Amino acid sequence: MTLGFGVVGTGAIGREHIQRITKVVSGAEIAAVTDVNQDAAKKAVEDFNLRASIYEDDTALLKDENVEAVLVTSWGPAHESTVLKAVEAGKFVFVEKPLATTAEGCMRIVEAEQKHGKRLVQVGFMRRYDSGYRQMKEAIDNNFIGEPLMIRCAHRNREVGESYTQDMAILDTLIHEIDTLHWLVGDDYKSIQVTYPKKTKNALEHLKDPQIVTLETKTGIIIHAEIFVNCQFGYDIQCEVIGEEGIVKLPEVATAQYRKDGVLGSGILQDWQSRFNDAFNNEFQDFIDAVRREGQPQGPSAWDGYIAAVTGDAGVKAQQSGQAEPIELPERPDFYQQKKQEEKV
Ligand SMILES: NC(=O)c1ccc[n+]([C@@H]2O[C@H](COP(=O)([O-])OP(=O)(O)OC[C@H]3O[C@@H](n4cnc5c(N)ncnc54)[C@H](O)[C@@H]3O)[C@@H](O)[C@H]2O)c1
Ligand SMILES: O[C@H]1[C@H](O)[C@@H](O)[C@H](O)[C@@H](O)[C@H]1O
Numbered sequence: 001m002t003l004g005f006g007v008v009g010t011g012a013i014g015r016e017h018i019q020r021i022t023k024v025v026s027g028a029e030i031a032a033v034t035d036v037n038q039d040a041a042k043k044a045v046e047d048f049n050l051r052a053s054i055y056e057d058d059t060a061l062l063k064d065e066n067v068e069a070v071l072v073t074s075w076g077p078a079h080e081s082t083v084l085k086a087v088e089a090g091k092f093v094f095v096e097k098p099l100a101t102t103a104e105g106c107m108r109i110v111e112a113e114q115k116h117g118k119r120l121v122q123v124g125f126m127r128r129y130d131s132g133y134r135q136m137k138e139a140i141d142n143n144f145i146g147e148p149l150m151i152r153c154a155h156r157n158r159e160v161g162e163s164y165t166q167d168m169a170i171l172d173t174l175i176h177e178i179d180t181l182h183w184l185v186g187d188d189y190k191s192i193q194v195t196y197p198k199k200t201k202n203a204l205e206h207l208k209d210p211q212i213v214t215l216e217t218k219t220g221i222i223i224h225a226e227i228f229v230n231c232q233f234g235y236d237i238q239c240e241v242i243g244e245e246g247i248v249k250l251p252e253v254a255t256a257q258y259r260k261d262g263v264l265g266s267g268i269l270q271d272w273q274s275r276f277n278d279a280f281n282n283e284f285q286d287f288i289d290a291v292r293r294e295g296q297p298q299g300p301s302a303w304d305g306y307i308a309a310v311t312g313d314a315g316v317k318a319q320q321s322g323q324a325e326p327i328e329l330p331e332r333p334d335f336y337q338q339k340k341q342e343e344k345v
Contacts, residue, residue: 003288004031006067006091008058008082009074010044011035013096016273017071017284018048025285027292031066034058036074058082062089069291072096080105087112087120092291094284096124097175099305103313106306113302114335122287122297123305125179129282132250136241137184145243148185150222153177156236157229158270162204169211169227170194170315177225177239178215178311179304184241187217188307192315193324202230213315214324234268235275303336 005021007014010033021028030048034055035041041054055061062070062085069092072082080100086093087109099121100106113121127133139145155173164172182188193214203209210228217223239250253275255267269275283299290298311327318325 001292003028003092003292004066004068005029005071005094006032006034006055006061006064006069007044007052007071007073008034008061009072009078010040011073014071014073015044015047016280017073018044018050020281020284021071022048022050024281025288027288028069028284031068032061032064034061058085062086062091068092069094069287076101080109083109083121084112087116090116091120092287092297093121094124094287094297095121095305097179097305098171098309098312099123099302100309101171103306103309106302106309110302110306110333110336114333119296119301119335121302121305122299123179123302123308124283125176125300125304125308126276126279126283127176127180128183128279128300129286130276130279132253133180133184133239136239136248136250139248140185140241140243144246145241145248146245148221148241148243150224150242151181151185152224152238152240152242153181154226154228154236154238156226156231156234156238157272158232158234159202160207160229164204164207164229166207166319167316169207169209169229170213170319171312173227173229174213174225174315175308175312177213177223178308178315179300180239181215181223181225182217182307183300183304185217185221187219187221188329189311189327190216190218191324191326192216192311192318194315194318194322200228200230202232211319213318215311216324234270235272236268237275301336303332 030050030052032053033041045052070086072079072095076098079095083093083095195212196208200209209230213225215223241248257266287297314325314327
């Protein structure tokens with residue numbers, strides 16, 4: 001069976017995922033598309049030569065029997081409503097981050113999914129599918145470095161535009177570390193604090209950049225995460241876990257090495273698309289295979305989306321207060337503990 005996707009939002013990442021589904025991964029096709037900008041939906045159908053129906057909105061798209069899974073790549077504030085409608089209709093959902101823009105919205109999805117009785121939703125936290133992070137997780141799970149004690153990481157973007165606001169450093173950028181790091185060490189967060197070093201002259205006036213985020217986990221692991229979104233030199237993701245008996249570090253992405261003008265060097269990738277291209281491909285193949293074979297996705301769950309939202313909210317509060325803000329999460333429901341296997345991804 002080929003999995004039919006209905007795409008809600010044919011903007012930048014929606015188009016990338018359409019390309020991925022039609023040209024790169026196997027087992028799926030695009031059955032339908034919609035976008036509030038109907039021209040964008042039509043253009044996607046033309047550009048990718050799709051045999052897909054074009055609908056005026058998500059409600060109409062969800063009625064199409066050929067749509068078995070919904071790919072939600074609209075703007076963040078629109079995600080919750082589409083995901084809830086899709087769950088109500090019993091369709092599988094792949095939703096780009098954020099699951100919803102509020103913790104309450106994420107909880108509504110968690111509740112709806114539990115009511116449905118089995119997992120339908122996967123959130124697009126693609127770093128869990130990056131081979132470097134997976135190797136780190138394997139080392140940690142196999143106790144290769146002993147108990148993790150500290151984590152140092154950096155999330156650097158070359159530059160950001162006018163529309164990038166202060167809270168986006170947490171909700172749009174750090175959100176990836178928030179998801180990846182609790183998965184990596186199998187721990188929950190306890191608190192978050194944000195401090196501001198000297199500001200770069202390359203940031204627009206409204207933005208403090210860089211920012212240093214300190215997260216503490218329940219078992220006492222301290223995480224220092226640098227968010228620097230106007231670093232100028234490229235897209236740079238660093239992560240190092242320091243354990244009782246060793247250190248495991250995210251490998252640099254291999255790029256060609258050159259010798260020129262007295263320098264031995266290699267290129268730095270410039271954007272997240274190229275840095276995580278393989279991870280995106282792996283995450284889609286896994287989603288498609290899991291729903292076709294197991295009847296439910298196995299990747300980052302709606303509960304992970306909820307953890308990210310609660311932690312993100314505390315992070316935005318910490319940006320304003322300068323204090324360590326508590327992160328209060330209820331117990332993970334049994335529903336989201338069904339399979340140890342899920343934790344591996
Ligand atoms: N995983 C990642 O690293 C990653 C990277 C980039 C973007 N994203 C996420 O993907 C989402 C989309 O980002 P983008 O950069 O493609 O944005 P975009 O603005 O390029 O595209 C969004 C599209 O959704 C459409 N849209 C908005 N509301 C809609 C609705 N209610 N129904 C139908 N269509 C609607 C818009 O018209 C637009 O075409 C965001 O949530 C963003 O955070 C994730
Ligand atoms: O939406 C993007 C994307 O999630 C990238 O992975 C991240 O590095 C950027 O900071 C963010 O703005």
